[in-house]
Amino acid sequence: MITHLDHLVLTTINLEKCLDFYQRVLKMQVIIFGDQRYALQFGEQKINIHQYGKELEPKAHLPVPGALDLCFITSESLDKVITHIKSEGMTILEGPVNRTGAMGAISSIYLRDPDLNLIEISQYIEESTN
Template sequence: MPRETPMIDHLDHLVLTATDPEATTHFYTRVLGMRLETFGNGRVAFRFGNQKINLHVRGCEFEPKAHLPVPGALDLCFIASQPLEAVIAHLQRMSWPIVEGPVMRTGATGPIRSIYLRDPDLNLIEISEPAA
């Protein structure tokens, strides 16, 4: 029996709800190095690769929105474009604390080596590199 083609191909964007848009913008652009993008009616997103994170501010969310949009509820894993040691050194220069790692984990395509930190709303951010 032929296997069906999956209905979903990849993630285009996700929406992050924040309490302090300036602190969130600083974190995702200066600390993580994503590109700031403005679209629509002054909406803001953080672009990386072929994906982006759209920003909503708590209490001023765009419709339609999640049923219960709350800051601090996300657990995101990003694959770094550079060695994890370079990411760690950058975070140290930015005085941004690492809460755990490096540790070995299992990613979507295999083993990864990860560090964990938190964004200004306490979302858990995992930054990883493929493990050899």
Template sequence: MIDHIDHIVLTTHNLNQCIDFYTRVLGMQLESFGNNNERKALKFGNQKINIHEYGKEFEPKAHLPVPGSIDICFIASIPLEKVREKIESENWEIIEGPILRTGAIGKITSIYIRDPDLNLVEIATYNQ
């Protein structure tokens, strides 16, 4: 019945810091949409992350939307070593990894960082 995830919603304390991290550090593309382009999203591949600012969420929303509550894994389109180099070049701390884990369709190697709202961001590549 379900094929894939189209988008998720991330709640942030600081819209500008959130956008900066996901565009500058992770290379996502910013999209503005809605009436007067007041809504923001981060696009990558065939997915996106809609951004809600804490206290100014759009309806409908999660029951208790709070910053820092997401634990998400992204699959990289480049080798994990290149991801690590990019993150380090942006002076962003890697808190763990590389480490072996299990992804949705097999074994992955992951590194972990935190975004400005302290969400846990795992970036991985599938092992060949």
């Protein structure tokens, strides 16, 4: 029945800091649509941005900044991602560590966005054949 995730909504306290982080640090594209609505485009998905206290209807029952735990898959090596994140002045909280993703084993690092959402950046681990 369900085939994939199209978009989700992130609630932020500070729109400018939020957009800057996802564009500069995670290399997502900022798009503006509708009546000055903002979103972050990446791959075939997007994250719609709502400002705390000014959310659009309908909305989640309790939309609050910092409540998300998001995992993004990267096409780059984690070493390259780590180098980029550190060059942007960001702190890596943990990793690389092995975890389980939707399609198998992943290697992950963790950091926080400006609203303190937990951001996991992962790469699938290739199975070695012997």
